Amino acid sequence: MAASPMEQFEVVPLIPIHIGGFDISFTNQALWMCIAVVAASLFLTLPVARGRLVPTRMQSMAELSYQFVADMLHMTSGEEGLVFFPLIFTVFMFILTANFMGLIPGSFTVTSQIAVTFALTALVILTVIVSGFARHGLRFLKLFVLDAPIYIAAPMALLEFIAFCARPISLSLRLFANMLAGHTMLQVMAGFVVALIGAGGVLSALSIAPMLLIIGLGALEILVAFLQAYVFAILSCIYLSEALHLHEHH
Amino acid sequence: MDIIQAAKFLGAGMATIAFVGSGIGIGIVFGNYISAALRNPGAAQSQFTNLYIGYALCELQGLFGLLIALILMFT
Numbered sequence: 001m002a003a004s005p006m007e008q009f010e011v012v013p014l015i016p017i018h019i020g021g022f023d024i025s026f027t028n029q030a031l032w033m034c035i036a037v038v039a040a041s042l043f044l045t046l047p048v049a050r051g052r053l054v055p056t057r058m059q060s061m062a063e064l065s066y067q068f069v070a071d072m073l074h075m076t077s078g079e080e081g082l083v084f085f086p087l088i089f090t091v092f093m094f095i096l097t098a099n100f101m102g103l104i105p106g107s108f109t110v111t112s113q114i115a116v117t118f119a120l121t122a123l124v125i126l127t128v129i130v131s132g133f134a135r136h137g138l139r140f141l142k143l144f145v146l147d148a149p150i151y152i153a154a155p156m157a158l159l160e161f162i163a164f165c166a167r168p169i170s171l172s173l174r175l176f177a178n179m180l181a182g183h184t185m186l187q188v189m190a191g192f193v194v195a196l197i198g199a200g201g202v203l204s205a206l207s208i209a210p211m212l213l214i215i216g217l218g219a220l221e222i223l224v225a226f227l228q229a230y231v232f233a234i235l236s237c238i239y240l241s242e243a244l245h246l247h248e249h250h
Numbered sequence: 251m252d253i254i255q256a257a258k259f260l261g262a263g264m265a266t267i268a269f270v271g272s273g274i275g276i277g278i279v280f281g282n283y284i285s286a287a288l289r290n291p292g293a294a295q296s297q298f299t300n301l302y303i304g305y306a307l308c309e310l311q312g313l314f315g316l317l318i319a320l321i322l323m324f325t
Contacts, residue, residue, distance in 0.1 A: 231305075
């Protein structure tokens with residue numbers, strides 16, 4: 001009997017804690033988030049602790065990921081954008097680690113929960129709003145005003161405002177839906193293998209076909225796991241860059 | 251109540267049609283990027299960011315369909 005493909009996304013409390021009517025149990029999601037943070041921290045600190053001039057393999061991996069995010073931020077928001085480097089790098093490494101660890105069979109995908117992705121998005125968007133107002137004051141609202149005649153600029157300001165409000169939804173939904181869809185697809189394919197083996201006879205031999213498909217889809221999921229972390233980070237960079245520079249180009 | 255359940259499933263199935271547009275869009279984005287990159291390989295690297303922004307925006311339109319399907323299935 002194959003399990004439901006949605007069962008893997010179920011949040012179950014491991015250590016039930018109830019304080020004042022609030023359920024703050026330590027769940028499997030919290031556990032895997034802790035593992036992701038520890039894994040990312042170890043990956044970035046242990047290999048570079050020795051700091052060799054000729055890097056080892058792991059050290060060059062850690063240095064590459066640092067350089068990759070720094071280049072991305074520098075390219076989209078210029079020299080001034082580098083103040084946001086700690087935020088972007090943390091978010092990128094967390095999502096990347098969580099996505100990759102979700103691909104281990106039997107693990108829990110933290111980023112397939114909209115609560116997690118929306119919290120990450122809220123962090124980025126609040127940083128955009130706070131730093132935008134801190135830097136430009138009320139001039140930050142010029143973000144919504146285009147350089148155009150009033151009868152075009154007025155409706156466009158409304159549209160720009162709606163687009164700005166849709167950003168947190170789109171940013172969190174993209175990561176969540178990609179992870180959810182990918183893992184559901186793998187699970188459905190795995191269900192085919194189990195069902196075909198259970199059918200017996202010639203049909204058991206046929207189960208090799210969905211198995212091969214799973215391997216291919218698994219490779220695709222590794223690409224998607226990286227790509228979604230990259231897209232999340234680069235869109236965050238662009239939003240932050242808009243808060244820094246408004247409409248002018250650097 | 252069976253008819254409502256059936257209508258929900260039909261609606262969820264129809265919501266996945268959103269991925270048609272998503273697929274066409276992603277095809278156009280990557281196809282145009284490759285044809286432009288082959289004409290001017292020197293400028294290809296600088297447009298890499300724009301490529302993935304375009305890809306992300308196209309993909310999002312399909313994911314809205316998935317979201318509606320999920321809402322219909324699980325509420």
